[in-house]
Amino acid sequence: MIEVKNLTKRYGDRIAIDTLNFKVKKGEIVGFLGPNGAGKSTTMKIITGQMAPSDGQVWVGGDDVFEKPIEVKKRIGYLPETPPVYMDMYVRDFLTFVAKLKGCESKKIKTSVDLALEKTHLTEVSNRLIQNLSKGFKQRVGIAQALVADPEILILDEPTVGLDPKQVSEIRKLIQALKGHHTVVLSTHILPEVQASCERIIIINQGHIVAEDTLEGLTSRISGSKRVRLRLRKVNGVVDKLNLLNGVTQVNTNGNFMDVDYDGSDQTIESISNLVVSDGAGLLELRPDDVALEDIFIRLTSEGGAR
Amino acid sequence: MKALWTIAWKDFKTLVTSPIFFLTTAICTAIWSFNYLRSVSRFAQMSSLPPQMRQGQELNIHYHLFIDHISLINLIFIFAIPAITMRLISEEKKSGTYGLLLTSPITATSIAGGKFLAGFMVSLVLILVAFVYPLGTRAFTDFSMGPLLASFLGVCLMTGTYVAIGLFASSLSQSQVLSVILGILFNLILWLISQGSQMSDNEILSSVLDYIHVPQQFFSFLKGTINTSSFLFFLSAIGFFVFLTQRVVESSRWR
Structure with a gap:
């Protein structure tokens, strides 16, 4: 589903990511684990097509991200580090706007929005202004906007940051429930996160992949x-x-x-x-x-x- | 095209309900009202004089009242339009929603075009408010509508140019303050650049500068003439700055 080949990004002299290679199969939940500044967000930005690599290629669903950006973007739902929400919009209006942007058919928009609200437990705040919501709710609106167009691939950059423990477990359950329907790439520096949700883990440090295996494989392999x-x-x-x-x-x-x-x-x-x-x-x-x-x-x- | 309209309508709703728009409209109407009232009373005074005391001038409501008002509209718009357009893109960059637009399956042209349309629709509201004054005058006296309509078209085109410039200024940085300052600066340069034609020795340069003589292009509309070259001049100015914005948006994909 996602294939990354020799991906390199340099900011001036500093190398953010250095010849990354990995594949994500359809329906898989992959954890992208690394300390702060390891190059996780840069990699996600390149896969989602909002940044160009210095070198290397990315294919999503068989299409090159830079040659067919529109086709690729239709397949991806993306939650960046800070939820991309308009503070002065109502939750429902915002999700409707995103659904339209992502090219949902106009007949399906209302049902898609309702479904996304339901999945993220936002139905009761759907008529509130986003700026009046707590951080956890804003984060959930961010997840809802990634889900709303029912994309094949979900790329979530630290989805549980700023949530309380109950919400964290809800989001983990949600991610578990997405298994099978969606391919999920989950970036995080929180370990229990990947332990709870991911089938395969890619550990990245200073722009290199230092390990890539299943959770059990990693545990036994090291020691x-x-x-x-x-x-x-x-x-x-x-x-x-x-x-x-x-x-x-x-x-x-x-x-x-x-x-x-x-x-x-x-x-x-x-x-x-x-x-x-x-x-x-x-x-x-x-x-x-x-x-x-x-x-x-x-x-x-x-x-x-x-x- | 659908995406363009989606963005335009969303931004229009956001802008037209924003405090900055209310404030701008309030300041504009205060200045216009004050000035229009003064102009009307001066015009009334002049028309009450016997013809021999008007220094040979033929009194015309369009020339002696409306052009004065419309020039003031234009003067205020040089500063007011950048204040409205400043947040179109810089706000998105700052709040992180710019990434949402960039990762959506839409082209950079839809983003730039949609943002321009939103800014223009908001400005159109302001223009309509400005034209309430001359239209209201029709309740008391009769006059030919032709020159006024030509002026309206001229103001729309001029304002469209300011919106396109303001949009471009907004795409350059995350800071709204910088956007508004750049927008005003570009607008002033646009108005003053033609002055360079007298100072230039180069024949080609001075003829180019003569063509981009914005005051002349604009005042031809105010006099009531719709002239194709002026019309095309403004359309190409708008197209040029929207195109520059499109390049800035597109550039984030290969930078």
């Missing part, structure tokens, strides 16, 4: 190990025994908490819990540690862009 976090009544004595256990690679303690890195097999977890219980250390909690992806991310993006 080949997983981590569980234990909370015990008494820690003393157990550490040495755990260290001797087959499959355990590393044990770190922090107060009553203990991080245990292991080879990822269920058998090892079983023997860890058996050991702790039989030792009378008082097992209060045992859970897989979600921080693993963050570790990968930090490791990949702090090496100065090395592949």
Whole structure:
């Protein structure tokens, strides 16, 4: 659906993105992950056709973005970092305007607008001025304008910025619901975001792709190990025994908490819990540690862009 | 074409309900009313004089009253139109909605054309308000409508040129203040550039400058003549500045 080949963008001497290559298949949800200033937004701007690359090509649905911009733009719904909304318009009027701009048939405009309002839970504020809405609502209006023309591809640049936790989970559910109907490219620097919604992750740093894999693939590829976090009544004595256990690679303690890195097999977890219980250390909690992806991310993006 | 109209209508609604438009209209009507009242009383005074005391002048309501008013309309529009058109594009650039236009399946021509049309429709409202004065005078006296209609056309074309210039000025930056200053500056240059023809030794340059003699082109309409070359002059001026705006919009795709 989207194919990016040798994409490069230079601002004067500074290279924003450097020979990027990746593909996004139809119906896929891809997370575009990177720290601030990694080149995420630049890449999105080039794909959506509002900026030209210094070098390289982009095809969307088989058409070159720069040779057939109108055809390509019909297929894309785009939410930039700041929601592109007119403050002095009413929500419904604004969405109608966008639907017309995107070339919706005039008969379908009202239903498309209603559907977009419904999907983003904006129906009750549809007759309010956008400037009077809270930041979260403005963000949702931004998402609604990307959805309104029912595009094949959705490109969302940090869609949950500024939302409260309830809204964040709603938006994630919404993105999940789009799976299958739309191809989604989601740019973010928030890790749980990609963990919650994406099938495939592209990690970008200083203009280079440093990793491209599924979530599971990434986790196992980097360390080949997983981590569980234990909370015990008494820690003393157990550490040495755990260290001797087959499959355990590393044990770190922090107060009553203990991080245990292991080879990822269920058998090892079983023997860890058996050991702790039989030792009378008082097992209060045992859970897989979600921080693993963050570790990968930090490791990949702090090496100065090395592949 | 549909997209052009979509943009034009949306921007027209936004502009015509904006405080800046109300303020501009208020200031314009205040100045026009004051001046028109004075002109009318002066005209009444003159017409009450016996013919031998009018220094051989034939009294004509169009020449002695309306042209004075229309010249003032034009003078004010040099400053007022850039104030109306300043936000057309610079506001979009500043608030981030410019990206929405650029990522929509529409051409740069639709964007520039739609914005121009919006600015022109708003200005047309202001022009209609300005022409209420001479039309209102018809309630008290009878006069030939021909010269007034020609003047109306002239004002429309002149204002269209100001709108196109203001639009171009607005496309150049994110700042509305800069847009309005540039717009006024360009308008003044347009009015004064013909002065260069007397100073220039180059024959071709001075004949070109003679052609873009805006005061002359404009006053030919005020005198009641619709002359094809002046008509085409204004249309090409409008086309030229809308084209420049289209290039600026288009340039963001390859810059």
